[in-house]
Amino acid sequence: MMSKKTDKIYFALIIALLVLILVVISILVFIPSEGQKQAIKQNEISQYFTSNDSADNFTKNKIEKTQNDLRSQDNLSDNPKNEAQRIENHLQNNSVIADETAQTYYFDNITYLVLNGAPSEKLNVFFIPLDVSKEFFHESMKNMLYSEGRQVSNTCGDVDSRGIFEVEPFKSNLNKFNVLYSEKEFNSSFFGCSYTDMTSIRSKSSLYCNLEKIKSSVGQKVDVIVLVGQNYTTSASPFIIYYGDQESVEPIPYQHGFVHEFAHAFGGLNDEYGGVYSYKCDGWSCHYTMLPDLCADSASSECFVRAQKEISYIPNEDIIGCPKWCAAYDRDKLFKLSESCIQKKTMSECVVGAGNCLWFNQKHPWFDANCVPRKTFEPEEDIGLDCSDPCVMAQHPRHLSFFPGCSNDNGGMMSNLVGDFNIVSKNHLQIALKCCFPPQHSEECRIFSEKFTLPPDMENHPFKSQYDFFSTCYSLRIN
Ligand SMILES: [Zn+2]
Numbered sequence: 001m002m003s004k005k006t007d008k009i010y011f012a013l014i015i016a017l018l019v020l021i022l023v024v025i026s027i028l029v030f031i032p033s034e035g036q037k038q039a040i041k042q043n044e045i046s047q048y049f050t051s052n053d054s055a056d057n058f059t060k061n062k063i064e065k066t067q068n069d070l071r072s073q074d075n076l077s078d079n080p081k082n083e084a085q086r087i088e089n090h091l092q093n094n095s096v097i098a099d100e101t102a103q104t105y106y107f108d109n110i111t112y113l114v115l116n117g118a119p120s121e122k123l124n125v126f127f128i129p130l131d132v133s134k135e136f137f138h139e140s141m142k143n144m145l146y147s148e149g150r151q152v153s154n155t156c157g158d159v160d161s162r163g164i165f166e167v168e169p170f171k172s173n174l175n176k177f178n179v180l181y182s183e184k185e186f187n188s189s190f191f192g193c194s195y196t197d198m199t200s201i202r203s204k205s206s207l208y209c210n211l212e213k214i215k216s217s218v219g220q221k222v223d224v225i226v227l228v229g230q231n232y233t234t235s236a237s238p239f240i241i242y243y244g245d246q247e248s249v250e251p252i253p254y255q256h257g258f259v260h261e262f263a264h265a266f267g268g269l270n271d272e273y274g275g276v277y278s279y280k281c282d283g284w285s286c287h288y289t290m291l292p293d294l295c296a297d298s299a300s301s302e303c304f305v306r307a308q309k310e311i312s313y314i315p316n317e318d319i320i321g322c323p324k325w326c327a328a329y330d331r332d333k334l335f336k337l338s339e340s341c342i343q344k345k346t347m348s349e350c351v352v353g354a355g356n357c358l359w360f361n362q363k364h365p366w367f368d369a370n371c372v373p374r375k376t377f378e379p380e381e382d383i384g385l386d387c388s389d390p391c392v393m394a395q396h397p398r399h400l401s402f403f404p405g406c407s408n409d410n411g412g413m414m415s416n417l418v419g420d421f422n423i424v425s426k427n428h429l430q431i432a433l434k435c436c437f438p439p440q441h442s443e444e445c446r447i448f449s450e451k452f453t454l455p456p457d458m459e460n461h462p463f464k465s466q467y468d469f470f471s472t473c474y475s476l477r478i479n
Helices: 004-030 034-049 057-071 079-093 134-146 171-176 211-216 258-265 302-313 331-342 347-351 423-436 443-451 464-470
Strands: 110-114 123-129 177-182 194-196 206-208 224-228 235-237 240-243 278-282 285-290 326-329 357-364 369-373 384-387 392-395 400-403
Touching: 110 134, 123 134, 134 177, 134 224, 171 177, 171 423, 206 235, 206 240, 211 224, 224 258, 235 258, 240 258, 285 347, 326 331, 331 357, 331 369, 347 357, 347 369, 423 443, 423 464, 443 464
Parallel strands: 123 177, 123 224, 224 240
Antiparallel strands: 110 177, 194 206, 235 240, 278 285, 326 384, 357 369, 392 400
């Protein structure tokens, strides 16, 4: 048995021990390990640069300030550079861009205009000037990104010439983007550029460069390149936009069409306006001098099968009845709209006149006729039933096919370059941004990636590069 005094000593010792244990536990819990320190650091960085939708007030104010700086022309030439230098230092000190400065690249002085995270996770848009002044280059970039556009009268959205961050779905996905530029003089022959003389149908030649060579000269992952010049016509190829057409008469500003070209270059979306074609008649016979459809002159029914397959991969284009976004279509209505063409039995009768019909060498399977309608104009000529978007017919230079609403001469972003994307196009761009930046492991993204996995016989698909890219967006990444 122990005395009462001994009991007291034991009691005091037990209390002291408990306090000591508590102190040790708190130290272990609240002092981070090296790994935790790194995680906290990274978290701070990503919070700091996370864009305006999820960040705290401090971050939000900071980013709004940066964006305001960009919007203000006076500040563009100075502040973003300082900001970018600070960002670059910050990133390098925290090893987000690992080892990428070790090698010498052609574009050795890159500036960030918008930085939302590590380049491996984001859609990196890289602007390069080609024979334009620094002021012109800065002004153009600012407009292409942030211009609020101007009000016009247009059926499918009434704002013309907005910057990409003012148009949905890009506007609400700003945090998926990094924007960077280099002011180094662009050596067009070093990058394998050539001008193609298209002056018969355009007022300026088109420019084509070696995209892979440009990409590998940057020293970090870039996804879309924008070449800003003046002496070539504006066009897009996979992941590159040749923005070079400033001859437009006032008041059409320089950013006009940038968002449209971006949707071609990045999104693999097709044009939705009616294509051009021409024909020549000698005496009683006529022939096309510019084909309205790949199958117009063909003698093989395989051509139509192949064309339908090509169309099946293009998000904003469809076969008869628009099964991609409609449950069914009104066959009687379509045939009523087509009546005046279907009745014509010779090419001369078909193509001469109003030009609203197209002649096929063999019967077109959708109409079982050689002479078929070229386009339907009005919203009431939507033949779709139970659709998420209307289903209207149009003739693209490659195909006669069906397009979503706000297409054709009704006007929309992929049609007359004004206003908004139609629902089908917007949904496609939205899911591409969601699944690819960074790649997502989800059922929705697995389906998206599979949809764009092209079979070997589609090697020549006009949007093959973009769709090959989408096919890699689903991954087993687990964070
Ligand atoms: Zn286009």
